[in-house]
Amino acid sequence: MKEVEKLSESTNYSAVNLGDLKDIMDYSLIHPASKNLIKGKVFLKDATKATGTEISFNSLPPQSEQSYFHIHRKNEETYIIIKGSGFFQVDEDCFSIKEGSTIRVAPQGKRGIRNSSNETMIYMVIQSKENSLEEHTVADGERVPVEPKWR
Template structure:
């Protein structure tokens, strides 16, 4: 298996159909990503290169309760929201996003005039809980390896606090 790739050789793709922003959301969010960890056989870390056009962001403001992320700005400039603060970022900056509550929520925004590219690295612990402080949503994602037929087993739930069903409902 290939263990080395040059960043210049990473092919960037838009969000898969049905996974990207739509409607008014598409006015604020856009990104192309090159997922590379699987290609290189990584098991404990996920990594990709993300390219964001001017005025856009790749993902909503969020925090991880389980996984840690790190971003290395390859080119361009912008800002990162972390908790209640905003910080300018530029080529060469390294951004640490440890797991935790809303004080660790983060979002990278391209406020520059050219494309913003960064390397994203994260741990891959499962299950994961993400919170979205701006919209009061949370998500639970579990990836459990292939089933007997080789298909990936994934649980993905996105909801708001209080929208839960009772534990005993329907039992």
């Protein structure tokens, strides 16, 4: 089982490297809920010491589907299709997806994904607590000087 490579870390950040996404199948894990071995999936929360999101990279072999539909209690998910094409279903709605498709699903949305292409589908899932960005604003950032720059 491949391990996430730590690039650098300090008080205000953690940086990791997954390697080439074409090699995502080198990762595997025992899913915490189902206890099943899942190949081609890697979670990044612990590796990056994240406190507000869980990010995972996932794969589906050609002509296959996630073996289950699921919901969440508190967290919404955003799926970003990086490679491949197929279908995504939320509740009773099923629609086509392809590279570049981005789907946000509320916690109670019954979701599933299917790869109908002849290549491995690669997608990223970002999970965060629903409504946690209530105070989000584009004015939240502040520009600051940095010296030395790009040392």
